[in-house]
């Protein structure tokens with residue numbers, strides 16, 4: 692039975708993840724084109740931890756634009772995987788085969804369940820595995836010789852709020868991010884069989900046997916005044932951070948967040964024209980020998 696290791700109820704994340712897919716569609720398409728340009732015609736791309744399918748759809752569209760291929764969606768959560776498959780099916784143009792494999796990304800036998808890949812894309816999933824280096828090694832085993840591993844991890848935290856919102860004390864975003872870092876450390880420490888990875892991702896990829904290791908970063912830059920979807924996505928971010936930060940926040944910050952998230956109150960964050968989304972993501976790349 693496929694399962695995750697992080698104790699997160701991913702099904703509740705579907706709506707916010709879909710919204711993130713929508714606001715990141717343009718940049719996802721740019722990243723997907725850049726990666727698929729590295730591949731031979733008719734390539735097989737495996738998206739591990741495909742979530743609600745924003746990047747999988749972008750990869751599918753990139754494959755379709757180059758004549759076709761195959762996209763394989765690997766996730767441990769059936770509801771998310773179904774959403775991702777639906778998104779991909781909408782953009783295949785009958786040129787790209789969509790395959791869904793319900794599996795734990797840390798499963799040592801994953802390579803037996805997934806077709807050999809020309810590209811493995813793994814975004815924001817390896818840090819949910821107890822042993823990240825072992826996880827990376829397992830994902831690399833999915834590649835044919837010469838195939839590419841693209842790991843999206845790290846970058847810069849999302850910024851989306853003015854420093855002084857006029858609601859609660861100034862600097863709320865910084866405190867939410869700081870508490871979020873503590874949550875992240877606790878989330879990792881709480882996993883069964885957790886193993887520290889005391890090196891950067893470039894070293895993890897090189898130690899796992901990949902060559903031509905490099906990285907690039909990209910911005911998600913959606914400045915104010917932003918569309919309603921972007922503003923709703925700011926509310927998603929606040930909701931997630933207040934949920935995971937919970938007791939780590941002061942009473943005053945919790946009260947401020949509650950006011951910002953109240954759609955019937957005067958301080959609803961979605962009604963503000965001065966919120967935005969600015970974040971950076973890093974893609975670590977390496978090639979199998």
Ligand SMILES: C[S@@+](CC[C@H](N)C(=O)[O-])C[C@H]1O[C@@H](n2cnc3c(N)ncnc32)[C@H](O)[C@@H]1O
Pocket residue numbers: 694695696701739740741742743765766767768771794795796797813814815816819820
């Ligand atoms: C943070 S989301 C990332 C989604 C998407 N890749 C992105 O970057 O937006 C993590 C995804 O990995 C999946 N996931 C978490 N642990 C997993 C595991 N052990 N095996 C397979 N999928 C897992 C979750 O269900 C979710 O879809």
